[in-house]
Amino acid sequence: MERIPILKLGNVLLVTIQVDMHDELASALEEDLTQRIVAVGARGVLIDISALEIVDSFMGRMLDNIASVSRILDADTVVVGMRPAVAITLVELGLSLHGVKTALNVDKGLALIATSARHAWRGAGDEDDDGSD
Amino acid sequence: MERIPILKLGNVLLVTIQVDMHDELASALEEDLTQRIVAVGARGVLIDISALEIVDSFMGRMLDNIASVSRILDADTVVVGMRPAVAITLVELGLSLHGVKTALNVDKGLALIATSARHAWRGAGDEDDDGSD
Known part of the structure; x- marks a missing residue:
């Protein structure tokens, strides 16, 4: 059975979606990701969808699901590489991906993940920002 | 036409191979990679093959080609995530991937890319290594 590889970059997990997602593949990915987040103590999950020319409501829901589960496990989800046409389609489908950065x-x-991890570390009420990286 | 996405991580390009490569896809990848190496001034190319359960001689030659072209463009190629069975197959096929790290x-x-970039910068004859990152 094919699986989508999950790459580890320090404390961030990176997934590149290159193939059409079907039910089984999507649930395998969600399960694998959840286990890896816990196993490596990931602070964030990056999902690259630059290869996708179309995104349907199934894919939109999958991204939402992954983001929700990750958030509960204290990891940020960031979707990267979205094509302009895909963004338009998502909004037209009524999927504005509220939970997804x-x-x-x-x-x-x-x-983005590094920044939000730093802010979380300092505590929500701390407004001090020295801007140094 | 499908293309394999090339992700940029600082000055390193990352490619995740998830699908069976055929002639056209392989040459598209080699062409895209070459252009991106020059465009972003990449120091290295990471090719993740953790999703591959088998590697044939075609794939082996493709990896060799990419490494050769990258080297001419002053970028290191590192293949990561190879499964043990794939390593065995490659050797049995007589493809020991000499040019590929x-x-x-x-x-x-x-x-590995960061280290070799640092050594190249210092010059080949410089043996000083402070070990600090």
Whole structure:
């Protein structure tokens, strides 16, 4: 059975979606991701969808599911590489991916996860921001 | 036409092979990679093959080709995530991937690229190694 590989970049997990998702593959991915988040103590999950020319409601729900489960396990989910046409389709489908953060590419996604991890560490009430990386 | 996405991680390009490669897809990947190496000034190329259960001589040659072209463009190629059975098959096929570096996973591959970039920068004759990262 085929599985989508999950790559580990420090404390971030990276998944590249290249194939059409069907039920079985999607649930295998969600299960694998959940286990890896716990196993490596991941702070974030990056999902690259730059290979996808269309995203249907099934894929939209899958992204939402992954984000919800990750959040419960204290990991941020960032979807990266979304094509403009895909963004338009998602909104037209009424899927605005409220629980999912997005970034233009992997580098920006990693930066986003690093930033929110730092903020979480400092505590929600702490507004101090020295801007140094 | 489907294309394999190339992700940029700082000055390293990351490719995850998830599907069976055929002629056209392989040459598209080689062409895309070459252009991206030049466009972003990449120091290294990471190719993750953890999803592959078998590697044939076609795939072996493709990895060799990519490594050769990258080297000319001053980028290291590291193949990561190879399964034990795949390593055995490659040797049995007489493909020992001489021009290709390997690492167990993406993290180790990134470290390998960072190390060789640092050594290249210092010059080949410089043996000084402070070990600090």
